[in-house]
Amino acid sequence: MSEKLSFVNPTANSPWGTYLSQVDRVVPYLGPLARWVETLKRPKRALIVDVPIEMDDGTIAHFEGYRVQHNMSRGPGKGGVRFHPDVTLEEVMALSAWMTIKTAAVNLPYGGAKGGIRVDPKKLSLQELEKVTRRYTSEIGIIIGPHTDIPAPDVNTNAQIMAWMMDTYSMNVGGTATGVVTGKPLHLGGSLGRVKATGRGVFVTGREAARRLGLDLRGARIAVQGFGNVGSVAAELFAEAGAKIVAVQDHTGTIVNTNGLDLAKLVPISRTDGVVGFKAGGDIVPNEDFWDVACDILIPAALEGQLTAERAKKTTAKLVLEGANGPTVPEADDILAERGVLVVPDVICNAGGVTVSYFEWVQDFSSFFWDEDEINVRLDRIMMNALNQIWDTADKHKISLRTATYAVACERILMARQERGLYP
Ligand code: GLU
Numbered sequence: 001m002s003e004k005l006s007f008v009n010p011t012a013n014s015p016w017g018t019y020l021s022q023v024d025r026v027v028p029y030l031g032p033l034a035r036w037v038e039t040l041k042r043p044k045r046a047l048i049v050d051v052p053i054e055m056d057d058g059t060i061a062h063f064e065g066y067r068v069q070h071n072m073s074r075g076p077g078k079g080g081v082r083f084h085p086d087v088t089l090e091e092v093m094a095l096s097a098w099m100t101i102k103t104a105a106v107n108l109p110y111g112g113a114k115g116g117i118r119v120d121p122k123k124l125s126l127q128e129l130e131k132v133t134r135r136y137t138s139e140i141g142i143i144i145g146p147h148t149d150i151p152a153p154d155v156n157t158n159a160q161i162m163a164w165m166m167d168t169y170s171m172n173v174g175g176t177a178t179g180v181v182t183g184k185p186l187h188l189g190g191s192l193g194r195v196k197a198t199g200r201g202v203f204v205t206g207r208e209a210a211r212r213l214g215l216d217l218r219g220a221r222i223a224v225q226g227f228g229n230v231g232s233v234a235a236e237l238f239a240e241a242g243a244k245i246v247a248v249q250d251h252t253g254t255i256v257n258t259n260g261l262d263l264a265k266l267v268p269i270s271r272t273d274g275v276v277g278f279k280a281g282g283d284i285v286p287n288e289d290f291w292d293v294a295c296d297i298l299i300p301a302a303l304e305g306q307l308t309a310e311r312a313k314k315t316t317a318k319l320v321l322e323g324a325n326g327p328t329v330p331e332a333d334d335i336l337a338e339r340g341v342l343v344v345p346d347v348i349c350n351a352g353g354v355t356v357s358y359f360e361w362v363q364d365f366s367s368f369f370w371d372e373d374e375i376n377v378r379l380d381r382i383m384m385n386a387l388n389q390i391w392d393t394a395d396k397h398k399i400s401l402r403t404a405t406y407a408v409a410c411e412r413i414l415m416a417r418q419e420r421g422l423y424p
Contacts, residue, residue, distance in 0.1 A: 007042040007093070013329060015094030015304040021330045026406035029397055033414040040100070040410065043070040043093050044111075049139035051117060053131040063132060067115040067140040069149055070096035073416040076147055077113030078103055078354060080154025080183075081161075083132075084303075087116035091304070095154075098325050099354070102347040104409035106386045108358045113149045115140060121156050133161050137168040144169065146179035146365075152357050153183040155228070155303070159195070163188055179364040182357035191360035193375035194353075198323070199233025200376070201352020202299065204383045206234070206321040207241065209344050212391070215296060215318060218242035221258075223295040223317070225249045226302030227270050230323040230350065232263075234299055239263050247293040249302070250275045254290045257282035291315060300327035301350075307332045315341070322346035337400055345402035347409065348383075348390055355382050 010017030020041060027034050051063040066089050069077040079099035082092075092114050100112025117136055121129055143149055153162060162184045169180045178189030186192065193200075210217055220243040224231045227250040235245045244260030252274025255261065262281050269277040276284050291311040298315055300306050301323030307315075312332035320336065320343045322328065328336070328343060336343055356379055363369050386408075394404035 007046075011090060013305065014090055015326045016090045016097075018305070018326055018330055019094045019097045022402065022406060023410075025403050026410055029399070029403070029407040030410060030414065033411060033418065036414040036417050037410070039073075039417055040071065040097070040413065043068050043096060044072060045069045045143065046089065046093065047140060047143055048089060049136065051119075051132055051136045051139065053128060053135055055128055056125050063117050063119045063136075065115070065117040065136045065139065066092040067143060067149070067151075068092045068096040068113060069143065070112040070114075071100040071413060072111035072113075072149075073413055073420060074104060075109040075111055077144075077149035078108070078110035078152070078357065079112055079114040080152045080353075081115040081117075081136075081157050081165075082154040083117050083119050083121040083156040083161075085118060085120040086303075087118040092116045094304070095325055098347055100413060101406060101409045102351045102354060104412040105347050105390065105405050106351045106355055106382055107412065108355065110150075110354075110358070113151075114154070115151055116154075129161070130164055133164045134168045137165045138172060141169055141172050144180060146177055146361075150179070150357070150361060151181045152354070153229075157183075159183060159185045159190060162190075179361055182360040183353075184360070189360070189364045191356055191363055191375060192370070192372040193379065194356045194360055195229065196233045197356035197375075197379060198230045198350050198353030199235075200237060200379065201355065201383050202230065202234040202301070202321050202323045202349055203237035203241075204352070204380050205344050205349050205387050206238070206297065206299075206319070208384065208387055209319055209321070209342060210297070213319060213342060219244065220297055221246045221295040222297045222299060223247040223290065223293050224299045224301060224323075225290060225306060225327075226300065226324060227275055228301070230353075231299060231301035232267050232270065234301065234321070234323055236263055236267065238297070243297070246295055247290055248275050249287060249290045252276040254285050254287050255279075255282040256285050256289075256293055258294075297321060300324050302327070305329055307336075309335055312336050312339075312341075317341060320344070322349045325350065333400070333402065343401060344387075345400075345405055348387055348401070348405050351386070352379055352383060355379055 096114035298317035304326035
């Protein structure tokens with residue numbers, strides 16, 4: 001954030017700056033709705049909270065937490081909560097804005113929101129993690145709710161954390177409100193298919209993009225950055241389709257095997273020791289070398305800003321699937337376009353998670369739960385319909401899939417804005 005704290009002054013190369021430049025690129029395609037575009041360039045509301053807890057050793061620690069509601073023109077706010085030592089307000093603003101675009105791109109009846117706490121959860125005991133989660137939930141309780149803003153998992157948060165959030169909110173309102181968060185455990189109003197949904201969406205959109213490019217998945221070489229819930233599931237699905245996972249990077253390092261990594265062994269080891277724990281199955285290389293590994297498909301599924309201009313110049317990938325939110329900086333986007341590399345942007349590529357979150361929320365309200373086949377069939381249909389519409393828009397205007405996704409999404413958001421009108 002610049003010296004003067006403001007929604008409209010992004011720090012150079014920040015996620016919020018990336019988002020603002022993505023919005024600028026879509027303005028020529030918005031027609032008369034462009035009049036409303038400023039509404040997308042500032043969040044509706046941002047809450048900063050202090051999260052004090054008593055640590056196991058008796059000391060008092062304070063963490064800073066955020067919940068940003070970027071836009072609610074089309075429905076309640078929706079978006080995950082991230083626990084990470086680098087979380088900032090500006091980052092959460094960008095992540096909330098990408099949720100607005102994402103929910104509109106797949107036509108879910110939601111706006112966009114996001115939350116985060118600047119904390120390294122790996123340094124907390126389970127009790128400390130629960131305290132941080134509960135106090136944070138209580139503090140943001142004044143703006144979240146099943147009909148106003150519905151959090152979900154994101155980086156370093158999971159079903160257990162969602163259960164604590166649901167319980168804390170429920171205790172405060174005096175009833176069991178399962179619909180206040182999604183990504184919950186199955187027996188607490190969670191949905192089948194939610195855990196794998198984001199990775200599955202990356203696979204479904206990636207398979208279609210590969211088909212359109214004439215890229216055979218059998219034998220295709222794939223490099224995956226980030227091996228959590230998104231990257232590992234997508235890797236498994238691509239491997240099942242015959243692709244070779246040649247490089248994987250996570251917070252512990254980078255492992256490469258040009259014959260393809262054995263995922264049946266790598267995945268369980270990575271959960272406890274990180275990918276470098278699988279030394280026996282590949283070569284451990286310096287992290288920067290990940291971007292040099294010869295591949296056909298690159299899946300950045302970690303954090304923002306990873307695909308820089310320099311890395312975009314050297315990748316051999318023909319297809320980039322954005323499993324993460326905001327992994328590609330605008331300059332890199334341009335370089336990839338010039339080099340003929342197709343990018344399936346985050347706001348459609350990783351929308352599978354929030355789509356099954358929507359199914360979970362609907363199931364909670366109707367107290368009627370669907371089987372996994374029904375979830376996956378509906379997920380695939382929503383993702384494919386959205387992608388096809390975006391592709392048609394890209395072809396029509398000769399623009400990138402990212403700008404086309406923004407065109408489709410922003411039209412829906414700004415039309416809702418216009419029809420609702422400004423209050424007062
Ligand atoms: N955190 C995920 C995302 O970035 C899921 C959000 C949700 O399910 O609400 O899309």
